Amino acid sequence: MGTPFSPSGVVSTVRKYRPVGMERYIDEITTAIRTALRGGENVLIVIIAPYGWGKSELLDELANTLEGFEVVRTVLVPGKISLIEKIQSRKDVLKPFLLLVDEADEITRIVELQKLGALNNDELREMLLGVGREIRAILEPRSHLDLLGSADKARNVVLVMAVTPQLYYTVLKNMLPDIFDIARGRVYREIKLDERVPLWLFHEMVKSRARAYGEEKLFTFSDISTVYHIAVRMERNPSPRLLVKLMYKLYQYKKYGNGILDLVKEPDVSDLVKGRDNPLLPHVIAGIPVPTIPDGYNDHFQRVAVVKVPFDDREALRALNEARLRYGLPPLPTRDVYDVSFAPFDYYTLVHDGSVYLYVALPEVPSELKQFFDHVAYIPNKTLLKSVFADDDKRDLVEHVVRHVTARFESADVHELVEDLVDISGARVPLPQGKATVQNRQDIRLGLVTLHVINEHDLRSAVSTISSIVDGGTIADMPVDSVIIFLLSSTVLSSVLEEKAAPLLQKRWKAVYKDPAHVFVKLFCYGADKMERLRDSIIFNELRRVYGDENPYSEHSQTAKDVISDVATHIEAVRRTLYKYTLAIKRSKEGKATLLRRIASAWLQGSCTDQPHLWCDEGGRPSLSLVEESFYEYLAAIDAHITHKTLEREIARLYPVHLWRDFKEDDLINLMVLRGLLVPCGPKTYKSFPHSGDCAKRFLESVIAEVRSLESISIEVNTPLGVIRLSERVPLEIGDVPVAISSPKELSSTLISLMEKRDIAIKLHEEKKRELTAIGKNMAELAVKVKGLEKFRRLARIREAIQSHLDRREYGNALSLLKREADIADRVNETIRLFHNYKYDLDMDEGELHEDLEAILSLTEPLNLIDVYIRDLKLIAEELRTDRISHFESLRKEAEEVEAMVRWVRRRLGIDVKPDKKALLKLISEKARKMGIDAHLMIAIAKLGYNTGIDIDRLVTELGMPRSAVMAQLERLAEMGVVEKKYVA
Amino acid sequence: MLHSIEIIRDPSKGAYSADVVIDLVGIETSLINAKIVIAYRCTGDFVDVPVIRNRELHTVFSCGAVSSGSVIGYGKYTGAPVAALLENKIVIIGRPFHIYLKRPTRLLEELRDVAAANLLLGSECAKKKIMELIIGERKAKRLSRSVQFLELALRSRDTSAIPSFIAEIFYECNVTKEDDVFSVIDQVLSDLYP
Known part of the structure; x- marks a missing residue:
């Protein structure tokens, strides 16, 4: 015997109920079939729905609904595909033939297996080709008569296939696009089943099934909503199969157990319902407001008013949503009846007399909904909810x-x-x-x-x-x-x-x-x-x-x-x-100004550059960019002076400048000036070309003047000799520049050629300037040395000479002159240094040196002479030093002799004398005469000093006396005791 | 040979008779009895290196031009006549550098060379030149007319009898006194006929 619900969720062989909610699909399919049959065409209709979503039921219903058709149901099983066979075994060719194909899932499985490597490609391909061939044969019988056998039997055939989305979208559409592509293939209609089963639909389904099995009374609404509530907590949009399986369990527990109390102990369900032993569970588990609550539990519940609003009454629905928003409840959907279903303790839906009604729990009955008031009921408060259900309640938020x-x-x-x-x-x-x-x-x-x-x-x-x-x-x-x-x-x-x-x-x-x-x-x-x-x-x-x-x-x-x-x-x-409207340039070493000029001159010459494509038109010829074109159009309408700042602001306002690459507002202005579209008209002020008047002329003239100003260079160098001015002229060929301009292009070409000239001029100018600066620097360095000549009259003459060289721009001569003078100054310094070294030896004052140097420096070429002077200064000084040293030596010797004589006179003659050379000589001479001794001999002995050995040979040579005479006189002196024997002075 | 140097700073003092007289005050050259007179009579126009008979002097600089005498020295850069032979004295307009007066060895050396080269002038010079002239004449014509003129002049003791081309030699060599002239002629003639 059958039951209204099966444990596997699918219908067994014999079905006693009709599915609910399929009407609209049945309508759609039958309309499609009838339209197709009127045209005498064979058609393919595909029904797409996931597993357990009622495809098979829809096919059943379709078979039941369509009258006057010969209906055959079959399954797509690989290896046993026999669609053609079914057609060939057709009984009545006058009746339209409805071929229902279910369970194409088989193919999905095979594709999965093939992916895992369990099957080889050939088998899969073979199978798919087989399916494709048969379907095409049915849809186009004329070209497949050999397969079909009889043309008559292949007439008026409707093929309805029920497939899962994964098979349809991933396999069939890709592998057999000639059939299953809705735009180009042979499929006539794709029907996608609504995946949602709202509560009202579920309720109808259950009721209908139960009725079919004569068990209408078995399930209350509360039971049904309990299942739905649990299902919603399990999957947000519960699938039919889940609902049916849960329903089957409830059916079993109702018949043979404790009903809901057993259901909540089911493994999947018990995770969701933690308060299974809560005495209030029966009042909560259905997820709907309950009309009565047990005494003493008022605290756990909240009183609400339930309003019953028909879904078709748009005005009431609008008022309801307004009210809900007031109470902080989200508005309910109003467009599709499938959108409204059930929200725990908020609202539920039921069908009455073919219309869907919303039962909504509100804290009170709003006045505008008074006529919809249904009954007073209770919903659990948050504490109770939390103690029963496991998941968090975000209702507050x-x-x-x-x-x-x-x-x-x-x-x-x-x-x-x-x-x-x-x-x-x-x-x-x-x-x-x-x-x-x-x-x-x-x-x-x-x-x-x-x-x-x-x-x-x-x-x-x-x-x-x-x-x-x-x-x-x-x-x-x-x-x-x-x-x-x-x-x-x-x-x-x-x-x-x-x-x-x-x-x-x-x-x-x-x-x-x-x-x-x-x-x-x-x-x-x-x-x-x-x-x-x-x-x-x-x-x-x-x-x-x-x-x-x-x-x-x-x-x-x-x-x-x-x-x-x-x-x-x-x-x-x-x-x-x-x-x-973006602009960009390729960066390069040349610098942006040069790049802009290149773009402008490419435009003039009509040849492309390596710059981004936006600087060219579609034909690859250089043109104004869209930005320039539109901006020029805009500016051309303005007859006024526009400042640089304003232009920048306008560009930033009009164009996405921050998206430009390596290009700024300023660059756009410069480029437009180069193109002759904007004409500078005063300092940082512009006019658009059409309104520029004689600005172009004045502008060109100012550029020419600028180039001309580069012709002369003048630098000033501060040196100890004063400011040196160096000037030079750069040879430039400016030529005749036409300044009467009649078009932007003319202005552009004149301007660009001028700028090229200016570049050359700047280069030359800078080269010359570098040269001059180097000369100036050199001069300044030399001048520091030459400054050493400042005490001499020569410096004034040098100054004059340099100035006259400078006046004649003979910078080389001026430089060599300075070099020579620096050498001279070095020598003069050397001389002065030496002079100070030898000052005392020379016995010469600075005035005299200065006179000498002044005389030497008066010569045009004094180098040679000054070298001689330095050499001689050194030599003479050295000589004088030597002279003085020998002079001192002789003085010292004389003093020693006097000392020796004093000592000798005191000891030997016993006379106290002063160390006066003249007096001593006189005294000794007198004594010698008295003693009858040669005075010279006596003096010579005295000079030896007291108690000194007398060298007779030396005395002999010194005095030029015969040796015997010297000996005799010494003998006498010894006798008188003036010398000792063996002759000691 | 030169040995003594006298520097005249005060015109009222000094003997003006050293070998070299350095005149800083401007004494009349004829009053000075020296072989070389260095007269500091600067005009202020120039300073130059004196070059006397191809010899540059380094110990003395010139600062003015000579006004009389036969010029024997010129300024190196200016070409001005800065030294002359006057009354058998070498006169240089200029002044020695102070440094060489501190120890005059170098000054004297240089001046000695100048003197040696230039004081040959006079009789020796004239004799030599006239001899050369006569020998030249003899070589060309086997007979010298100059000898006849000189013999005639010597016999008559009359300078006017001396032909002008010989008189020029005397003038060049600064032999101007009559006695000197005749003594030179006498020497020449006696040398010619040994």
Whole structure:
């Protein structure tokens, strides 16, 4: 015997119930089939759904529904593919033939096996080719008659295949694209089953199955919602198969056990429900508000009013959502009935008379929903919830987010929230009717503007704000490359906002760009009709941020995602367009000025450079870049002097300069001057060419004057001899430069040729200057030495001579003159140094030396003579020194002799005398005469001093007396005792 | 030979009769009885290195030009006549460098050379030149007319009888006194006929 639920989750051979919720797919398929059959074509319809999502049931239902068809069901099993056989075994060729193919999963498995290496490629290919061949044969019988056998039997065939997404998208579409590509292949219709099973649908399914088995009374709504509640806690969007398996278990426990109390002990479920022994479990486990609670447990519950609102009543739904926001609850989806299902202790859904109703728990009954009030009920409070269920409850946070967002929307202050939504941050500025944020990253300068409109006046003001942003490209003077505008109103309809604002975006962006403003400006209009959508988007976006990947509301955040992806797409598009307005040059050693000039002269000559492509047109010929072209167009309309600063500011305002590579505002100005598009007109002031008047002429003349000024060089060197002025002329060929200009190109070519000349001039000028500086430096060094001659009259003459050389620009001569004089000065210094060394030997005063030197230095070429003078000075000094030393020597000798005589006279003659040479000689001479001794001999003996040995031979030679006479006289002296015997003085 | 040097600083003092007189005050040259007179009579126009008969003097510099006598020295750079032979004295306008007066050995050496080269002038010079002239004549014509003129002049003791080309030699060699002239002629003639 069968049961309404099977342990494997699939239907057994005999089925007693009809599936619920398949109606819309059945309708879709039957419509498709009938349309195809009218045309007499064989068609292939593919039903795509994951495992356990009801494919087989849908096929069953289809077989039951379609009348007048010959229906055959089969399975795709490798090796046993026999679609053609089925057709050949057709009974009635007049009846349309419906061939249902299920369980194509087999092929998926085989593909997996092949990936693991269990099968070889040939088998897989063979199998897939087989499937493809058969399907094609059925769809195109004319070309496959040999396979089909009979053409008649292959007429009016509908092939319906149920496959899993992984098989369909990864294998079939890739391997058999001729069949399964929806655009080019032979598949007629792809039907994707809605993957969601909302509570109301599940409830209907269970009821229908139970009814089919006569067990309607077995399950209460509470049981069903308990299963759903558990399933929701297990998988966010519970699959049908999970629900059916859980249901089967509950069915078993209901029949043979303790029902729910056993279910919560199931391994998978017990992890989720920790408070299994809690007496209040039965009141909590269903996840719905309960009408009654046990006495004494009031503290654990919260009283709520349940309102019952039909999903089809849009107005009531809107009022409900408004109320929910007031209570801090997230709004419920309103678009698709499959979106509403169940939220624990918040709301649930049920079907009554074919319509879906929402049962929503609210803290109180709002007045506008009074007629929908259903009953009073109780929901568990947080403490109880936490003690029963394992997972955290983020309800608080959600409540906070929802309250916050709602409040902001009420006070029309949503700018910061929109910032979060589109992920923009930066400087905030107030605007009339709203706020703006300018994000200034190293990317596109992005602006976000939110404008609130209440009445006509506001709308006009908002439109003019948008208009000024579009024209000016700035928000509060901050330049932006792109703007995202949120035009919001709770009173005006979106279409009205759109109607007023959209035409503004047809204008040129910043009035300069070739592209219309809507490329750069993304406009979101949220009028009264769409305001709530924006609010919901923001709420769910905030919730997405709160929860991250585990967002239970992810299915609701689609509108937010749409906005985000719109913005991302927009930014990407802006980036692509903006790229055209970027400038770049290849860096090189030459320096930027030269590069710019190269670009300009390439433009004049029509030959390309190695610079980026933007400097050329599509044909590869040099042209103005888009930036220059548009900027020139803009400037050409202005007949006024424009300062450099203003130009820079305008360029920064109009173009994404921060995206330019190696190119600055300044460079653009310089390049445009080189191209003759901008004409300098006074200091740091410009005019565009059409309005330049005779500025071009004056400018060219000033450049010519600048070049001419390079012709003469003059440097001054400070030296001890005074300031030396060196000047030189650079030979330049400027030639005749036409200054009457009639077109920018003419101006450009004249200017560039002038600048080339200027470059040459600068080079020559600098070369000469270097030479002169070197000479000057040399001169200064020499002059320091020459300064040594300052005490002599010569210096004045040198000064004069140098000056006259300088006057005649004979710098070489001046230099050699200085060199010679420096040599002379060295010699003079040497002389003076020597003089001071020998000053005392020479007995000469400085005046005399000066006179000598002055005389020598009066000569034109004194070097030779001064060398002689130095040599002789040294020699003479040395000689004088020697003379003096010998003079002192003789004096010393004489003094010694006198001393010796005094000593001798005192001892030998006994007379006390003074050391006076004359008196001594006289005394000794007298004594000698008295003694009858030769005076000279006596003196000679006296000079020897007292008690000194007498050398007779020496006396003989000294006195020129005969030896005998000397001996005789000495003998006499010895007798008188004046000398001792053996002759000692 | 030169031995003594006298420096005249005060015109009222001194004998003015050393071998070399350095006149710093401007005495009339004829009053000075010396072989070499160095007169410090600078005009202030120039200073130069005196070159006397191809010899540069280093101990003395010149500072003015001679006004009389036969010029024997010129300024090295200016070419001015800075030294002359006058009344058998060598006159140099200039002054020795002070340093050479401190020990005059070098000064004297240099002046000695100058004197040796130039004081030969006079009789010796004239005799030599006239001899050369006569020998030249004899070589060319086997007979010298100059000898006849000289013999005639010597016999008549009349200087006017001396032909002008010989008179020029005397003048060149600064032999001007009549006695000297005739003594030279006498020597020449006696040398010619040994």
